[in-house]
Amino acid sequence: MIKNIVFDIGDVLIEFHWKKTMQEHGFSEAVISAFEKDIVMSEDWNQLDLGVLPEQEIFEHFKEKIPAYAEELDRFLEFREEIVTPFPGTRAWLTDLKKRGYHIYLLSNYPKSFFELHASKRFDFMDLVDGAVVSYEVQSIKPDKKIYEHLFKRYNIKPEESVFLDDRPMNVQAARQLHMQAIHYKEHKQAVEELDDLLAICFTKEGQSCIYKSHVMSLWKDRLQFPDGDIVEYDLVKQKGGACVLPVDEDGNVYLVKQYRNTLNRVNLEVPAGCYDTPDEAPLACAKRELSEELGISAGTWTYFTEIITDIGISDERVAVFFASDLMMGACRLDREEFIRLVKLPYSQALQMVYEGEIVDAKTVVALLGYKNFFDKLKE
Numbered sequence: 001m002i003k004n005i006v007f008d009i010g011d012v013l014i015e016f017h018w019k020k021t022m023q024e025h026g027f028s029e030a031v032i033s034a035f036e037k038d039i040v041m042s043e044d045w046n047q048l049d050l051g052v053l054p055e056q057e058i059f060e061h062f063k064e065k066i067p068a069y070a071e072e073l074d075r076f077l078e079f080r081e082e083i084v085t086p087f088p089g090t091r092a093w094l095t096d097l098k099k100r101g102y103h104i105y106l107l108s109n110y111p112k113s114f115f116e117l118h119a120s121k122r123f124d125f126m127d128l129v130d131g132a133v134v135s136y137e138v139q140s141i142k143p144d145k146k147i148y149e150h151l152f153k154r155y156n157i158k159p160e161e162s163v164f165l166d167d168r169p170m171n172v173q174a175a176r177q178l179h180m181q182a183i184h185y186k187e188h189k190q191a192v193e194e195l196d197d198l199l200a201i202c203f204t205k206e207g208q209s210c211i212y213k214s215h216v217m218s219l220w221k222d223r224l225q226f227p228d229g230d231i232v233e234y235d236l237v238k239q240k241g242g243a244c245v246l247p248v249d250e251d252g253n254v255y256l257v258k259q260y261r262n263t264l265n266r267v268n269l270e271v272p273a274g275c276y277d278t279p280d281e282a283p284l285a286c287a288k289r290e291l292s293e294e295l296g297i298s299a300g301t302w303t304y305f306t307e308i309i310t311d312i313g314i315s316d317e318r319v320a321v322f323f324a325s326d327l328m329m330g331a332c333r334l335d336r337e338e339f340i341r342l343v344k345l346p347y348s349q350a351l352q353m354v355y356e357g358e359i360v361d362a363k364t365v366v367a368l369l370g371y372k373n374f375f376d377k378l379k380e
Contacts, residue, residue: 001204001225002181004157005097005195008142008166009108012185013090013125014118018083025079031072038065039073048111051136055113081117086124089188094128106132107151107164109141131155142166143174160205163198165191200227208236216240216275239317243287244273246367247297247324252347254371255327256364257294259340269343269353270361271368273319283307283320291324295342300326305370310362319363323371347371 010016018040022032039045039062047058059077063070094104106129108115115134119126133151140147152159164175164182175182181198185191203224212219220236247255261268274290284302291297303323310317345353347368353359354368 001227001229002102002161002163002199002202004103004105004162006105006107006151006157006162006164006175006180008164008168008171008185009106009110009123010084011167012165012191013094013106014084014086014123016084021079021083022076025075027072027076031069034066034069035072035076038062046109046141048114049109049135049141050139051112052139055111080114081121084118084122086122087188089192091125091128093188093192094125098128103130103155104128105130105151105155105157106134107142107147108132109135112136142168142171145174145178148175148178148180163195163202165195202227206231235314237311237315237317239315240275240279241316241318242273242275243283243290243320243322244271244363244367245287245291245299245302245322245324246271246364246371247291247295247299247327248347248371249325249327253344254347254350254368255295255297256343256345256350257340258343268361269359270364273363284322287320287322287324292330294340296330297324298328298330299324300328303374305367305374308363308366321363321367321370323367323374 007013019032019036022035042065044058044061044065047053048055059073062073066073097104110118112134115136131151131154133147133154135141135147138147138150140150142148148159148164151157159175159179162180164172164180165185166172166175166182167185169184172182172184181202183191183194183198203226206223206225208220208222210218210220216239218238220238222234222236224232224234226232249255255272256269257272258267258269260266272290272294274286274294276286277289284304287302288298291299301324303325305321305323307318307320309315310319350359351368351372354365359365359368
């Protein structure tokens with residue numbers, strides 16, 4: 001059962017309209033453009049959110065970056081209270097959720113002086129909030145998992161009983177990886193509707209037990225609670241996850257592997273892929289290793305495409321999908337149990353094999369179809 005609703009603040013509960021405010025105070029477009037590039041949207045702004053360095057030191061650094069606009073920065077800081085406004089429906093939304101029995105929490109990247117000013121002067125909803133973790137307090141910013149874990153620990157929150165709303169996809173993904181439900185906020189009406197739908201249909205995991213474990217997977221019996229309170233047991237296959245890569249050469253050929261698959265009891269054609277060596281191995285590192293080991297290929301250019309869940313009904317396996325180009329051929333280094341062959345095909349032929357049902361592996365289908373869209377965009 002969902003008990004906690006966790007909100008980002010900026011562009012979820014409030015509008016961050018710093019450009020509009022600067023225009024109202026008579027700043028030129030040249031100044032606003034410089035602020036956008038070198039201050040507000042720069043990596044240095046993250047240092048404000050992080051709260052490790054004194055804010056004044058960071059402000060002085062901004063002035064060094066755009067010395068011609070040092071006075072304008074001082075003026076901007078004088079009216080920083082005005083750069084945010086709660087969205088019209090925010091208070092009513094949180095009030096409704098509180099009446100329905102949900103706990104409301106905030107989890108936000110926010111500079112200390114800005115948050116203290118805005119929370120006391122601009123936010124009309126703080127009396128509805130049960131708790132907040134703000135980046136400067138814990139010196140960690142989203143999507144770093146540490147800031148989410150601070151929230152769980154401080155308020156004794158179970159992530160499985162919580163929903164997180166944020167306007168940035170990478171922060172939403174981080175929450176999901178920590179077992180929270182999560183919604184990518186795009187606009188108020190969409191978020192309200194998605195949250196109501198989720199609250200109406202979401203199960204809650206009450207517990208689980210492992211009934212089998214091997215070096216590649218484990219089988220679990222999960223105890224779930226329906227939204228109406230009934231209890232049911234589901235089976236879950238936990239797997240390491242990994243990465244795959246579609247290598248494409250300068251002539252438009254793709255390089256696949258042909259190997260025996262016990263699940264089909266036949267030889268199958270797939271993109272190079274493999275499991276993570278360690279739980280914290282980066283997807284790109286895994287993809288590079290597998291391409292080198294299986295095909296003896298290295299690549300000068302790597303493009304991340306997406307992450308898929310291969311069998312969402314029963315397994316938690318996630319596979320990151322990459323494209324690789326600027327290929328360089330070398331010697332492969334197969335594992336003892338790997339008996340594979342390299343297959344070089346024109347991309348158009350491989351794609352036709354998907355349409356004709358000859359290529360059926362999910363990650364390979366996604367990679368080939370995804371590259372078609374990617375390749376078409378390159379031609380534009």
